Amino acid sequence: PRKVEAHSQLLGRRIATLGPYSPLFYREPLELVSGSGVWVSDRQGQRYLDAYNNVPHVGHSNPRVREAVAKALGTININSRYLTEQPIAYAERLLATFAPQLDRVMFTNSGSESNELALRIARQHTASDGVLISDFSYHGNTTSLAQMTTGLQVAEPLGDHVRPIRIPDVPQDASAQETASLVSSALAEVDRAIDLLTARGHRLSAVLLDPSFSTEGLPRVPVSYLRGLVERVHKAGGLYIADEVQSGFGRLGSWMWGHQRFGVDPDLVTLGKPMGNGIPIGAVVLPDGLLEEFGSRNQYFNTFATTAVPSSAAQAVLDVMADEQLAARAEQIGRALREDLTGYALTDPFVSDVRGQGLYLGIELTVAGEPAPALAGWLSEALRERGVLASRIGRHDNVMKVRPPLVFGSQDARTLASALEDALAEAAQGEWARHAAVGGRA
Numbered sequence: 275p276r277k278v279e280a281h282s283q284l285l286g287r288r289i290a291t292l293g294p295y296s297p298l299f300y301r302e303p304l305e306l307v308s309g310s311g312v313w314v315s316d317r318q319g320q321r322y323l324d325a326y327n328n329v330p331h332v333g334h335s336n337p338r339v340r341e342a343v344a345k346a347l348g349t350i351n352i353n354s355r356y357l358t359e360q361p362i363a364y365a366e367r368l369l370a371t372f373a374p375q376l377d378r379v380m381f382t383n384s385g386s387e388s389n390e391l392a393l394r395i396a397r398q399h400t401a402s403d404g405v406l407i408s409d410f411s412y413h414g415n416t417t418s419l420a421q422m423t424t425g426l427q428v429a430e431p432l433g434d435h436v437r438p439i440r441i442p443d444v445p446q447d448a449s450a451q452e453t454a455s456l457v458s459s460a461l462a463e464v465d466r467a468i469d470l471l472t473a474r475g476h477r478l479s480a481v482l483l484d485p486s487f488s489t490e491g492l493p494r495v496p497v498s499y500l501r502g503l504v505e506r507v508h509k510a511g512g513l514y515i516a517d518e519v520q521s522g523f524g525r526l527g528s529w530m531w532g533h534q535r536f537g538v539d540p541d542l543v544t545l546g547k548p549m550g551n552g553i554p555i556g557a558v559v560l561p562d563g564l565l566e567e568f569g570s571r572n573q574y575f576n577t578f579a580t581t582a583v584p585s586s587a588a589q590a591v592l593d594v595m596a597d598e599q600l601a602a603r604a605e606q607i608g609r610a611l612r613e614d615l616t617g618y619a620l621t622d623p624f625v626s627d628v629r630g631q632g633l634y635l636g637i638e639l640t641v642a643g644e645p646a647p648a649l650a651g652w653l654s655e656a657l658r659e660r661g662v663l664a665s666r667i668g669r670h671d672n673v674m675k676v677r678p679p680l681v682f683g684s685q686d687a688r689t690l691a692s693a694l695e696d697a698l699a700e701a702a703q704g705e706w707a708r709h710a711a712v713g714g715r716a
């Protein structure tokens with residue numbers, strides 16, 4: 275009872291101040307009081323393995339991030355219109371991870387701001403405003419991004435200048451011929467979308483894509499599709515904006531940036547979420563030519579961006595990533611975990627697919643061949659009861675989302691796999707169907 279009381283008291287205060295609409299995970303929201311590495315703890319001292327959060331990229335309460343931030347706060351952290359070293363040192367370090375033509379960076383405070391700015395740059399460059407987006411995606415919360423949100427409930431209607439396209443999801447066992455046919459019909463849709471925008475008076479300005487297609491549920495997207503798409507966008511005069519808020523900073527393992535898995539360089543790259551390990555910082559990475567064009571015509575000013583605290587946190591993230599070889603580790607641990615989980619796909623009646631790359635995996639749940647969002651909701655609660663945090667994604671909300679901090683180790687992967695095995699065994703008893711599934715998604 276004390277647990278419920280203490281808990282509901284805080285929940286009550288939250289609702290009394292923030293209102294009831296700001297989403298929380300779980301039927302009974304989880305109050306966390308501390309975190310370290312891949313572990314978080316609730317008020318009662320119960321520990322949970324964090325297999326979900328990408329903001330604490332190099333681990334909760336990472337000591338190097340803490341020290342870097344404390345140092346900057348204790349020396350100089352001021353309005354971005356003064357010259358300070360940390361943002362510059364970080365910019366040099368960050369740009370070294372991109373293709374040579376992506377040689378400039380503009381700092382922001384969030385993923386939304388980054389996408390907003392990138393679209394504005396593309397709009398001015400192309401003197402037009404047509405935008406292609408995936409038909410189940412999310413890129414941020416500004417007004418213009420709300421007008422291109424297809425994967426989350428928003429009241430704003432889709433903009434007349436926006437056209438959603440379906441990203442092809444190729445089954446794992448598809449033949450080369452089936453793949454080619456899926457790709458060609460998806461590319462025909464791209465052609466139609468560009469024509470439609472042009473006919474409406476909105477020539478193409480940009481395609482905005484998350485290279486991991488995370489909101490979409492981690493579909494298997496052929497390289498030939500992405501190449502064909504970008505070719506068409508360029509031919510129509512538009513720019514390719516890669517939204518690396520989810521897929522960046524080694525999340526997908528082998529590659530520092532998600533777009534690299536398709537071998538096509540974007541015209542603009544947007545960053546956020548894991549960049550500062552919890553300190554708000556985002557960025558747009560772009561070629562000098564685009565920056566020059568935009569910068570010479572706009573007084574773009576952003577108070578907190580390009581300051582010492584966020585860039586010191588971000589620098590510490592890159593330091594830890596390099597010293598602990600976290601991208602390579604994400605590849606290795608993620609691959610082993612995926613193989614392990616794929617075992618379930620072969621034996622468990624509910625697991626129809628395991629997909630994703632690096633430390634971003636999706637476990638698709640179906641019942642009698644149909645997407646099973648209620649089961650996915652039940653499973654995320656069941657994992658919580660077993661001390662593991664995960665969630666779900668996808669257009670049917672039936673793909674369990676495994677996206678832990680990058681310091682997730684092989685023992686952690688085993689802990690997750692065994693909790694999942696145990697929960698799925700309970701699901702097989704039919705327990706899940708007796709509980710209506712609730713709980714938020716990401």
Ligand code: PMP
Nearest residue numbers: 384385386413414484519520546
């Ligand atoms: N792009 C993608 C792909 C995202 O997943 C998100 C947030 N989930 C955003 C942009 C927006 O980032 P922020 O919440 O930092 O504004």
